[in-house]
Amino acid sequence: MLDIQYIRSHPDIVKKAVADKLLNSDIDRLLEVDRRIRETTAAVDRLRAERNKLSRNMSGEARTAREAAGVRGRAIKTKLAALEEGLAGLKREYDGLMLTVPSIPAPEVPLGKGEADNVEIRRWGTLPRFDFAPRDHMAIAEGLDLVDVPRAVKFAGSRSYFLKNEGVLLEMAICRFVLDQLIAKGFTPVTVPLMVKESAMLGTGYFPLGYEQAYRIPEDELFLIGTSEVSLVSYHRNEVLNLEELPRRYAGYSTCFRREAGTYGKDTRGLYRVHQFQKVEQVVIGRADDAEAERLHYEILGNTEAILQALELPYRVALACTGEIGLGQVRKHEVETWMPSRNGYCETHSCSTLNDFQARRSGIRYRDEDGTLRYVYTLNNTGIASPRILIPLLEIYQNEDGSVTVPRVLRPYLNQREKIGPKPR
Known part of the structure; x- marks a missing residue:
């Protein structure tokens, strides 16, 4: 707003x-x-x-x-x-x-209509080369008994899944690794309410344009969140924050829900597009200062890149064009991780600056040095989202015998386990 x-x-x-x-x-x-x-x-x-x-x-x-x-x-x-x-x-x-008025794009945002008009900024990592016929993540996961889709679909519907055995532990390890990385950088870890009032969705800009993507609980007039950003920004709803406490950095850990309306027939195989997932989200609340907001944007973008580099997953960073940045964003970078089975870089993270767009809707202010009340600026970026991140991890770390090597940084969270192998028959 x-x-x-x-x-x-x-x-x-x-x-x-x-x-x-x-x-x-x-x-x-x-x-x-x-x-x-x-x-x-x-x-x-x-x-x-x-x-x-x-x-x-x-x-x-x-x-x-x-x-x-x-x-x-x-x-x-x-x-x-x-x-x-x-x-x-x-x-x-x-x-x-x-509620329909958008933020003004930053000067560097390229003009464009869709994903093809995003501007690649850089790439990191070497794409994997296999001396055997590589499998996709579902073949790998099913072979290792890490996931079960058919049994979930028969009673929960399409885009549902079970994670099993080491699949559960691997997801937990990734999320805990990311939380530890962010905590070390001054982020406060938070678990959040998964059901929120309409005012929280409106306040963070997910409504009115995103009604069709949200699950609604009509009896209680509540909605399931699609990201902990909704709850973390609403945490300070109608508050006046202390200048000395800014910026505030939060790492939200939550289950997230999205209807994926409008994607019928798209990405139906595997774990790329599902209704329920786990996510660690970075949310930063700062002063109404464009230069500081830009610095914080690249800080949280850097956090994501450091996480992917530690996992040794090749990725690219793209600056999103005007047609892709949405109602509230002033600037947005998309981070896309290489997925061999899709033969391309696919979005796994999204880093956004919203200036005072959410703060005006949510009534979040601070008192400046001269006593003036100002609206805060908000930023967010994915820390990690699973099971989507399991796609590149399983596919890039697969071995010819069907096993998967555990990335070095995750081994401390899996009792120093180096490989996930097939179950004995």
């Missing part, structure tokens, strides 16, 4: 952001509603002032004057009721329109 003063002063910049992000936001209508609200509010204030003046003077007036004042008072009451009803409707429309 942008400051309405900024929208009034820079309508062309905001309209360009709407067009560049391929969104549908009627800025002209918003400004018209905003103007009518201000005019109607002024008219309401004038009538209320007149009504109050009449009330104060009634007792000292002659009978005829009191009668005239009464007639005028009733007319004011009728007029006020109509104006206030209209004003309430205008404010509802205004609130809805404001």
Whole structure:
């Protein structure tokens, strides 16, 4: 959500952001509603002032004057009721329109419509070469009895799965490794509520555009989160934070849920696109300072790269174009890890700066050095998401005999185990 003063002063910049992000936001209508609200509010204030003046003077007036004042008072009451009803409707429309206004992309964000227009920044690592016919992650996992999809699908539906045996331990090891890495860098580990109110989804910008991707619990008017970012940003909802405590760094560990609406028939085999997954999320809350936000963005992006390098998984970093960065993002980098079975780099992490977009919606502020109240800036980036990260890990570390070598950095979390091998028959 942008400051309405900024929208009034820079309508062309905001309209360009709407067009560049391929969104549908009627800025002209918003400004018209905003103007009518201000005019109607002024008219309401004038009538209320007149009504109050009449009330104060009634007792000292002659009978005829009191009668005239009464007639005028009733007319004011009728007029006020109509104006206030209209004003309430205008404010509802205004609130809805404001929720559709995007953040302004940073200057370095490339213009584009889709993933093909993202700009590659760098690559790291050497792509694996096999001297045997490599298997995909499902063949590997099923051969090692690490996953069972058919039994999950028969009672939980498509895109469901069981992790089993060392598959469970491997996922836990990866998540714990990432948490330890982030804790060492000053992040506070947090487990979060998985069910939240609509206000939390609106406050973090996942609604109104993302309703179709969220699971709803109508009896309790709650929604399942698709990322712990929702809960971690909402943690400080309607608070005024201390300047000395900024930036705050959180590592959220949670199960996440996404309906994957609109992906029918896409990525149906394997663990790439599932409804339920585990994730460690980086969330940072900082001062309203563009330079600091940019520094923090590259800090959390660097954390992700350090994690993938420690796991020795080849990846590339791409700067997302305007059509890919979404409603609230000012800048976004996507980190894509090499997946042999897909013969390409595929998204495993997403690093975003949102400036005060979420803070305005969620009412999160701090008091600056001069005492001025300002909205905080928020940033987020994936620490790790599983089971998607299991795809490159299993495929890159596979051996000809069907076993999988455990990455060195994960061995301390698996009792120094070096390999996961087939079960004895």
